[in-house]
Amino acid sequence: MADTVDQDATHSNDTLLGADELILNMGPQHPSTHGVLRVKLKLDGERVRGAECVIGYLHRGVEKIAENRTYQQFAPYVDRMDYVAAISNGLGYCEAVEKLLNVEAPIRAKVIRTILTELQRIASHLVWLGTHALDIGALTPLFYCFREREEILKIFEKYCGARLTTHAFRIGGLQYEAYDDFEKDVERFCKDFERRIQEYVDLLTGNSIWIGRTRNVGVLNAADCIALGATGPILRAAGVKWDLRKAQPYAAYDRYQFEIPTGTNGDTYDRYMVRMEEMRQSRLICLQAIENIPEGPIFGKVGKVIKPAPGEIYHSIEAPKGILGYYVVSDGTVQPYRVRIRPPSFINLQALDKMIRGHLVADVVAVIGTLDIVLGEVDR
Amino acid sequence: MSPATQAVLHFLQTWWVELVSGVVIVAVVPLIAGYVVLVERKLMADMQARLGPMRVGPHGLLQPIADAVKLLIKEDIVPQDADSFIFWFAPVISMVAALTSMGALYFGPDFRVAQDINIGILFVIGVSSLGFLGIILGGWASNSHYSIIGAIRSTAQLVSYETAGGLAIICALLLSGTLRIHAIVDAQSDHHVWFIFLAPVAFFTYLVASIAETNRAPFDLPEAESELVAGYMTEYSGFRWALYFLGEYANMIVVASVATTLFLGGWLRPFPNVHWLNWLDLLPALFIALVGIYCIYRAGKQPVKIQVWFMWAVAFACFAVALIFLVPWIFASLKFAILGLNGAFWFLLKVSAYIYVFMWLRFTLPRYRFDQLMHLGWYILIPLAIVNVFSVGVALLLEAEFGWNRWLALIVTTAFTLAIALFLVRSHDKRVAAASSASAATSDSYAG
Numbered sequence: 001m002a003d004t005v006d007q008d009a010t011h012s013n014d015t016l017l018g019a020d021e022l023i024l025n026m027g028p029q030h031p032s033t034h035g036v037l038r039v040k041l042k043l044d045g046e047r048v049r050g051a052e053c054v055i056g057y058l059h060r061g062v063e064k065i066a067e068n069r070t071y072q073q074f075a076p077y078v079d080r081m082d083y084v085a086a087i088s089n090g091l092g093y094c095e096a097v098e099k100l101l102n103v104e105a106p107i108r109a110k111v112i113r114t115i116l117t118e119l120q121r122i123a124s125h126l127v128w129l130g131t132h133a134l135d136i137g138a139l140t141p142l143f144y145c146f147r148e149r150e151e152i153l154k155i156f157e158k159y160c161g162a163r164l165t166t167h168a169f170r171i172g173g174l175q176y177e178a179y180d181d182f183e184k185d186v187e188r189f190c191k192d193f194e195r196r197i198q199e200y201v202d203l204l205t206g207n208s209i210w211i212g213r214t215r216n217v218g219v220l221n222a223a224d225c226i227a228l229g230a231t232g233p234i235l236r237a238a239g240v241k242w243d244l245r246k247a248q249p250y251a252a253y254d255r256y257q258f259e260i261p262t263g264t265n266g267d268t269y270d271r272y273m274v275r276m277e278e279m280r281q282s283r284l285i286c287l288q289a290i291e292n293i294p295e296g297p298i299f300g301k302v303g304k305v306i307k308p309a310p311g312e313i314y315h316s317i318e319a320p321k322g323i324l325g326y327y328v329v330s331d332g333t334v335q336p337y338r339v340r341i342r343p344p345s346f347i348n349l350q351a352l353d354k355m356i357r358g359h360l361v362a363d364v365v366a367v368i369g370t371l372d373i374v375l376g377e378v379d380r
Numbered sequence: 381m382s383p384a385t386q387a388v389l390h391f392l393q394t395w396w397v398e399l400v401s402g403v404v405i406v407a408v409v410p411l412i413a414g415y416v417v418l419v420e421r422k423l424m425a426d427m428q429a430r431l432g433p434m435r436v437g438p439h440g441l442l443q444p445i446a447d448a449v450k451l452l453i454k455e456d457i458v459p460q461d462a463d464s465f466i467f468w469f470a471p472v473i474s475m476v477a478a479l480t481s482m483g484a485l486y487f488g489p490d491f492r493v494a495q496d497i498n499i500g501i502l503f504v505i506g507v508s509s510l511g512f513l514g515i516i517l518g519g520w521a522s523n524s525h526y527s528i529i530g531a532i533r534s535t536a537q538l539v540s541y542e543t544a545g546g547l548a549i550i551c552a553l554l555l556s557g558t559l560r561i562h563a564i565v566d567a568q569s570d571h572h573v574w575f576i577f578l579a580p581v582a583f584f585t586y587l588v589a590s591i592a593e594t595n596r597a598p599f600d601l602p603e604a605e606s607e608l609v610a611g612y613m614t615e616y617s618g619f620r621w622a623l624y625f626l627g628e629y630a631n632m633i634v635v636a637s638v639a640t641t642l643f644l645g646g647w648l649r650p651f652p653n654v655h656w657l658n659w660l661d662l663l664p665a666l667f668i669a670l671v672g673i674y675c676i677y678r679a680g681k682q683p684v685k686i687q688v689w690f691m692w693a694v695a696f697a698c699f700a701v702a703l704i705f706l707v708p709w710i711f712a713s714l715k716f717a718i719l720g721l722n723g724a725f726w727f728l729l730k731v732s733a734y735i736y737v738f739m740w741l742r743f744t745l746p747r748y749r750f751d752q753l754m755h756l757g758w759y760i761l762i763p764l765a766i767v768n769v770f771s772v773g774v775a776l777l778l779e780a781e782f783g784w785n786r787w788l789a790l791i792v793t794t795a796f797t798l799a800i801a802l803f804l805v806r807s808h809d810k811r812v813a814a815a816s817s818a819s820a821a822t823s824d825s826y827a828g
Contacts, residue, residue: 024525031609046529046750137597137747143428209598209746212812361529361608362601362749 021049024361028057032135032365035375039352039364046360051353055346058379066339071097071171071306074336079165081343082377084127086165087120087156088319094169095250096315096326098300100308101171108296109173110252115186115289116159116168117251118282122193123152124320124372125275125282129200132272132369136213141203148196151189158185172302183290190283190290197279204272214268218355218367221266228354229347232322234371237274238266244318251317256288268370275372307334321345321372343380345373398483405479413629414444420739427743438682438690454618459523462615466521471616471623474514478630481508485637486561488647488723500561501549501638508634509593511627512538518624519612530611533601533750537592540757541599545589547765551575551582551772552642565646572653574645578790581768581797583643585761587737590635592757595628597742601750636734637727644730647723664725665705672698759811760804764797771797 027038036057042050062081066074078093079086091113098105105113130145153163158179160168168174204210220230222238235242243260245253261277263270308330316325322344331337348371355367392399418433418440425432433440458464484500497503512534519531552575553559556567568574576583592599601611608614613624640646651657672695679691705721748756771793778789 022525024529133746137600138745139424139597140428140743143430147429203744204746207746209748209752212752213746213749360749360751362747 026364028054032131033368034131034373037349037368037373037375037378039368041361041364043361046362048356048359048361048364051356051364053349053352055349055375055378058375060380062380063339063341066336068335070334071308071336074339075169075171076165076167078341079167080376081341081380082124082319082321082324082345082374083164084374085120085124085320087116087168088124088317088324090167090169091117091251092315092317092319092324092326094171095317096313096328097171097306097308098302099315100311100313100328100330101302101306103172103300103302105173105300106297107252107294109298109300111255111289111293112174112178112182112298113169114252114256115286115293116156118285118289119152119155119186119189121282121320122279123149125279126152128275128320128369128372129272132366132372133204135365135369136210138204138210141200144196144199144203148189148193151192155182155185155189158182170299171306173297173299175299177298178293183293186286186290190287193283194280197276197283201276205276211269213362213366214272214370216265217268217359217363218370219265219267220351220355224351224354225266228351230322230351232318232320232344232348232372233271233274233278234266234322234348234351236260237263237270239264244316244323248316250315252289253285256285258282258285268366271370305334307332316342319344321374321377322348341380343377345371345375345377346380349373349378401483405482409479409482409630409633410448410626411444412633413626414448416629416632416735417447417625418444423736423739424743427740438687441690448622451618451622456619457615457617459615461523463521463523466517467615468620470514470518470521471620471627472514473517474511474627475623475630477507477509477511477514478627478634481505481634482630482637484561485634486565486641486646487637487727488720489562489565496560496562499559501553501559501564501642504561504634504638505546505549508631509538509542511631514624514627515595515612518616522612522615524615526608526610526614527612530601530608530614534595534612536750537595537599537601537753537757540754540762541589541592544757544761544765545586545593547762547769548582548586548589549638549642550769551579554769554772554776555579556642561641561646564641565648568645569648569652574643574648576643576645578786579643579768579772579794581764581794581801582772583639585765585768586639586643588761590639591738591741592753594632594635594738596632596738598745598747599753600742600747601753632735632738633731636731636738639734640727640730644734645726646730647727649722649726661722662709664722665702668698668705669702672696672702755808755812759808760801763804764801767800768797 022043024041024043025038026041027033028036033039038054038057040052040054041048060080062077065077069077075090075093078089082089094105126145126149130142133141133145156166156168157163159182160166160176162168168176220228220234220238222235222240224230225235225238225240231242239262241260241262244250245258246260258281259277261274261281263274310330310332312327312329314325314327316323318324323342324344325342327338327340327342328336329338352367352371355371356364359367421443422432422440433443436442436446458467481504484497484503486496515534516531519527519529519534522528552564555571555575555578556564558564558567571578595601610616613621616624645652649660649663651660675691675695675698679688679695682688682691705725708721772790775786775789775793778784778793779786
C-alpha cells in the first residue's frame, strides 16, 4: 500500500497543469449509497485516490437499548439492524440467549427456523442483486428480484403476520406453529425459483458490459479479507471456504447437504457468482427441509421470566451478509448487562477504501453495491 | 401604410411558411416528446412486470400533461453560487438546438418540416450537436461537482462518438451522392434498396453512435443516475429541467429521423419498386383499423365506465384515420395523396421502431464505465467507421470503374470490414486482459 501512496504523491506533483484533488461528497443523500452512507471521495479526475466513510446517520443505540430491556423485550430490536434480513438477526439473538440459558430449542422449531432463515437469505440476496444491478445501470433485474422477494415475504406474512421486521422467533423456540400450507408454499416458491434465477443469469452473467463492469473491480484477496475481518460472500469470493453453517453448525444445518460456493479472484464478479450460487444452495436446503419437518413441540423449557445465571456467551451465525455475532453478558437479572453485536456490514464496510483506491467514480457504486451493506446494521 | 408596416407585411409574405412551421414545431414537439416519455415508461413497465402510469387518465394517457403542469408550477431554484445567466441560458441552448435541427427534416415526400436545405443532413447533424454546448455550460454554471463531472464526461463522449457517427453518415452520403434529404431518399428509391442493406456496418455504427450522442443507456454516463445523481442536470429543477428533458427527447427524434432517412429508406414502403407488392400501400389503413378493432375488443374489459368510453373514442378515431388513408383509393382524382399519406405513415413507423430499439437497450443493458466507453469509441468504433468509409468507396469504385456487380462488390468489401471489426475486438479484448493482469500485479489497478 505504501507503494501506491508514493505513486499518488508523484503523480499529483508531476501533473503539468497542477490540478488539485477534487473532494467529492457522496451521500448521505445519494441514489446509490444504499441508505445514509456518506463517502468522502478524493478524486484525481475521475480516479479515486481515497475514500473515507462517514457513518452514524442511522445510529439508534441498539446495544445501549438492550441494557434497559428484558431479554424478550430486546428481541424485536435486533430485527431493525439488518432490516432486509430480519429473521437472520432474530435467529442469532435467540440462539445466543438460549446458549446463555443452556437450553435448546426443540428440533421441529430448529427446522422451521432453518427454512425461514434460508428463505430470508434468498430474499436478502435478491435485494442485493436488484440494487447492485441498478447501481451498475441495469434497470430491469430490480423488478424481477422484488417480484420473487414478494413471494418470500408473503410466506413470512402468512407465518407470523409481519413482512419486514418479523420477530419470527422467540427465545426457546417458536411462538407460532407453521401454518397449514407452509410446506406447499415453500415448495412452490422453490420450484419456481429455479426458473426465475435463470432469468437473472440470462440478463447479467454473460453480458459483456456486466462482466466489464465487475471483473477486476474491487479486488479483495483472501489475506486482505482476513486482515480486515471481512466475512460472508466477500471472504468466500476470495477463495476461503469459510461458512459457519458448515464450520460451527447451528439451528438444523447439520441435517442438510449443501455446497459452499467459492470464487478465485475476489473481485465483484466473483462475489456476484458466489451470491447467485448461494441462492441456489439455499433453495436446495429449503427443499430438503420441507421434505421432512419433524413432529413435536415448538417451544423449549424456557420460563416466562428469563433470568440467566451470571455469565457471558458469544454466539455467531452466518447471516446473508457475513458473520453476525452476539456477545451477551448476564449479571443474573432479567436484563442483559451488555449486548455487543458484531455486525457483518459494518466490518465489511472497512474494506471500501482498500477496494476502490485507483478505480473510477463509477466503480465506487459498484463496490458499495457488492459489499452488500445495510446502514441500519452499520450504524445500529 | 407606413413603410414599417409594409416591411412587416413583406416579411410575413415571404416567410409565412417557415414562421408557421416554427410555431408548429415549438407547439407540437413538446407534446410528442411528452408522449414518447409515456411510451417509454409503459414499455419499461411492460418489460419489468408492472403496469407503469395508470392513474392520470385512462391507462395514464394524461400523465405527460400532468407532468408538464407539475414541472411548470415547481419552484425555480438557482443555486447561490451558480453563474445565474449561463445557468438560465444553457437549457435554452439545448432545446433550441434540438428543435432547430428538426426544421430541415422531411417526414414524407411532400411533407417537409420547414425548409428544403441543400446541405440538409449537414445542417441537422451540425445544429443538433450544438445541444452539447448547453449540457457543458449547464454543468459548468451549476458550480457543483456532480454537474461538472457530468459535463466533462459529456464533452468527451461528444468528441468520440460524433466522429464515428459522422463517418457512418459519410457512407450513406457516398451511396446517395447528395446532402439534400429528399434526394437521399430518392436515391434509395433509384437503387431499389435501402442503404441499410448496402452499408450494414455503417448503420450499426450510426446506431451505436446515436445512442451515445443522445446520452441514452448504456451510454448515459453524463447523467448516470446511480453515480452522478443526475449529472449535468443535478442542480436543475422545474421548467429548466424540463427544457433539458425536452431537448433530449427531441434529439432522440432527430437522430431517429436521420437514421430513417439515411439508412431505412425514409418514407419508402418496403420494396418500393416491386409492383406486384403494390397492395402494401393498403397496409397503413389496415394497420390503423386493426388498432381500432383491438381497442373495441379491450373496451369490454375496462373496469370503469369512462375507460370504456375512452376506448371506444380511440377506436373511432382510429377508424376515422384509416378512412382518411382509404379516401384516395376510392376517389381516383385524389390518387396523388396516397404517396404522401403512406409516406408519413412509413416514416413515423420507422422512427418509432428506431426509438423502440433505444428504449429496449436501455431497459436491458447495464451502463458502460467511462474508460470502457472511451475505449469502445476510439479503439473499435472510429477505426471501424474509417475502414468502412474506405470499403464503401472501394465498392463504388469497383462498380463504376471495373464494372463489378454492385452486390458482389459490397459483399466483398463488407466482409473485409467485418474481418477488420473482428480483429479490432480481439485486440481490444487482449488489451483489456493485459491491463487487468497488470492491475492484479500492482495494487494500483487500472493504472494509466
